[in-house]
Amino acid sequence: xxxxxxxxxxxxxWSRDGRHTGITDLPLLxxxxxxxxxxxxxxxxxxxxxxxxxxxQRARRTAELAGLRETxxxxxxxxxxxxxxxxxxxxxxxxxxGREWSVWRDGTxxxxxxxxxxxxxxxxxDRVLDRARPLLPDGDVALVAHGHVLRVLTAxxxxxxxxxxxxxxxxxxxxxxxGHEHRRPVLTAWAQH
Numbered sequence: 194x195x196x197x198x199x200x201x202x203x204x205x206x207w208s209r210d211g212r213h214t215g216i217t218d219l220p221l222l223x224x225x226x227x228x229x230x231x232x233x234x235x236x237x238x239x240x241x242x243x244x245x246x247x248x249x250q251r252a253r254r255t256a257e258l259a260g261l262r263e264t265x266x267x268x269x270x271x272x273x274x275x276x277x278x279x280x281x282x283x284x285x286x287x288x289x290x291g292r293e294w295s296v297w298r299d300g301t302x303x304x305x306x307x308x309x310x311x312x313x314x315x316x317x318x319d320r321v322l323d324r325a326r327p328l329l330p331d332g333d334v335a336l337v338a339h340g341h342v343l344r345v346l347t348a349x350x351x352x353x354x355x356x357x358x359x360x361x362x363x364x365x366x367x368x369x370x371x372g373h374e375h376r377r378p379v380l381t382a383w384a385q386h
Contacts, residue, residue: 196333200335206219248270298359
């Protein structure tokens with residue numbers, strides 16, 4: 194049985210600075226390119242039957258530099274739409290609210306630019322998993338995308354609610370492996386570089 198490799202894109206200016214990057218399409222920094230190249234050797238021994246990538250350039254470039262041949266661009270792998278919180282740091286949002294804010298507890302900004310709920314992200318990644326599962330008897334599937342969406346996807350793989358993505362920190366340029374043990378979904382590796 195194959196495994197699902199979830200690869201977060203390499204570092205961008207905004208990921209380096211802790212700014213929430215949903216719909217903004219930023220390129221990799223030189224450090225992000227080095228991170229993507231750094232996982233190439235580790236992933237080279239796997240047989241990927243499918244490589245699905247987010248349409249954002251930072252994810253597509255990461256896949257390319259990691260030696261993964263993209264087989265599908267998947268809109269369901271885009272990062273959370275942060276709405277009015279796009280480009281802001283958690284500290285900035287918390288200061289504006291006068292209390293500690295967390296996307297995992299509080300969601301995205303209310304009002305005119307509401308962004309996306311974690312429940313909606315959970316529905317998106319459930320579709321990605323539904324497309325990946327039937328392929329696993331033939332080999333591995335790579336999903337190249339963004340930090341928060343991949344954390345929600347990991348939670349859903351483990352049959353947890355989307356908010357449980359808070360438990361799975363995934364630094365820029367790192368990857369995790371979702372597999373099975375006794376036919377149960379498990380994490381077989383996490384935050385590898």
